[in-house]
């Protein structure tokens with residue numbers, strides 16, 4: 001008897017401690033983010049800061065959240081459940097971006113382009129380094145991103161940027177010597193929902209059906225493992241500190257063989273657009289008029 005009840009007491013104590021520990025260590029949306037557009041109507045935080053909903057109600061509103069602090073290197077993960085049913089015309093974004101002069105800015109993107117019922121979302125990715133962009137790759141998901149939460153990660157160290165979905169790498173952008181790669185500008189992480197029915201879905205042919213509004217994307221478990229810039233540090237000081245941080249140093253500069261196989265399988269089965277393939281095709285068809293193929297398209301991907 002005594003044994004039984006002390007076990008119960010112990011279990012209760014362990015459960016209580018576990019809750020306490022989660023309370024102490026886990027980050028949440030209310031602690032780490034600011035709603036910079038759409039509050040209070042179109043952005044809602046609940047469940048002790050752990051559950052975020054962004055609402056798209058009409059063609060001119062939406063919402064955006066932004067991390068409070070900028071960072072250089074690390075990984076940003078969030079569980080996201082995208083708009084259910086007919087999401088045509090909507091875009092849900094999830095990205096990092098530097099402040100300041102846009103013509104030389106850095107940015108790492110996921111954009112989730114909605115679709116009509118029964119048609120797949122497009123997972124759009126892009127990267128800007130020193131203002132150089134147009135590095136799009138698009139995928140269709142191998143799962144339904146609207147019925148459950150899935151884990152989207154932006155990983156960034158001095159060697160490479162990796163886009164992970166449920167811990168599978170889908171894309172790598174490497175730091176090739178002499179080519180633009182973000183190392184100097186702190187970035188904030190953002191997420192937003194907005195109307196883009198003039199272009200997003202099937203080239204803009206399929207519009208949002210506003211009688212179905214609001215359209216809602218939901219978020220859980222924000223996980224920032226990043227080298228935050230110290231309060232008051234300028235970009236240069238942050239770049240110097242973070243270049244020496246564990247986020248820059250401890251991570252490998254290569255995918256593992258297992259990760260390479262996973263990425264190859266996903267790219268083979270689910271890529272719907274690749275800027276390198278597109279540029280090479282154009283150059284092959286019309287060498288005189290085609291734009292130059294970006295140099296990294298001829299270099300090792302991982």
Ligand SMILES: *[C@@H]1O[C@H](CO)[C@@H](O)[C@H](O)[C@H]1NC(C)=O
Pocket residue numbers: 022023024026027028030031048049050
């Ligand atoms: C989450 O956010 C709330 C509100 O800002 C805060 O009081 C709390 O300590 C945070 N952490 C957890 C795990 O609830």
Ligand SMILES: *[C@@H]1O[C@H](CO)[C@@H](O)[C@H](O)[C@H]1NC(C)=O
Pocket residue numbers: 034035036037068
């Ligand atoms: C949050 O965003 C609002 C709107 O842009 C801004 O006025 C406010 O200063 C921000 N708060 C913090 C703590 O950054």
Ligand SMILES: *[C@@H]1O[C@H](CO)[C@@H](O)[C@H](O)[C@H]1NC(C)=O
Pocket residue numbers: 059060
């Ligand atoms: C947005 O909706 C309003 C009211 O329904 C309409 O008058 C306006 O033309 C729409 N604007 C765009 C850009 O679609």
Ligand SMILES: *[C@@H]1O[C@H](CO)[C@@H](O)[C@H](O)[C@H]1NC(C)=O
Pocket residue numbers: 158159175177178179181183
């Ligand atoms: C990344 O790029 C910077 C600037 O181009 C370069 O100085 C640095 O050596 C590169 N780092 C790695 C690990 O490749």
Ligand SMILES: *[C@@H]1O[C@H](CO)[C@@H](O)[C@H](O)[C@H]1NC(C)=O
Pocket residue numbers: 077078079151152153164166167221223
């Ligand atoms: C999401 O994936 C990242 C990278 O694999 C991982 O570190 C993180 O713990 C995952 N988050 C959740 C909630 O599973």
Ligand SMILES: *[C@@H]1O[C@H](CO)[C@@H](O)[C@H](O)[C@H]1NC(C)=O
Pocket residue numbers: 113114115116119120121122200201202203272
């Ligand atoms: C929507 O579905 C169509 C038909 O399957 C597909 O061609 C398109 O790439 C999908 N995504 C978007 C954003 O239109």
Ligand SMILES: *[C@@H]1O[C@H](CO)[C@@H](O)[C@H](O)[C@H]1NC(C)=O
Pocket residue numbers: 209211212
């Ligand atoms: C918009 O949604 C309503 C409600 O489900 C439906 O009756 C209508 O047919 C939809 N319109 C279009 C153009 O799909």
